[in-house]
Amino acid sequence: MARVGLVRPIVAALAVLVTTNMSARAEEASDYPTSARAEYVFGCMKANGETRQAIEQCSCSIDVVASLVPYERYVTAETVLSMSQVKGNLAGQFRSSEQAANALNDLRRAQAEAEVRCF
Known part of the structure; x- marks a missing residue:
């Protein structure tokens, strides 16, 4: 049960990192x-x-x-x-x-x- 409590914040942090990275790439690709x-x-x-x-x-x-x-x-x-x-x-x-x-x-x-x- 304690592991589930740790997994959620890790997954949330990874999701934020992936989203930030994807939006940065989208900005780079659309600088024109x-x-x-x-x-x-x-x-x-x-x-x-x-x-x-x-x-x-x-x-x-x-x-x-x-x-x-x-x-x-x-x-x-x-x-x-x-x-x-x-x-x-x-x-x-x-x-x-x-x-x-x-x-x-x-x-x-x-x-x-x-x-x-x-x-």
Whole structure:
């Protein structure tokens, strides 16, 4: 009978630990805002056809990218991509920055991994 009294607090403590760990992982997995995920999926679908299969593949793709590249790094890479389309001195600074190039390389590697896993 005394053992039953000890088991309940231990089980309750384990349940709290598991729940805390799971919610921490969920926060890590969803650190990309919904709008950024939606924008990625819309662009991906434009490039890959606007079909139900494309929705599945593109949704998978952003999940893979988000698991490999922190959101701040993703924003840097997206900014570099946007600025690379602008002509002039300011855009050249974005293209020649080592930090920008590294962020862009990280994104491209993550997208290549997403291509392998999702398409």
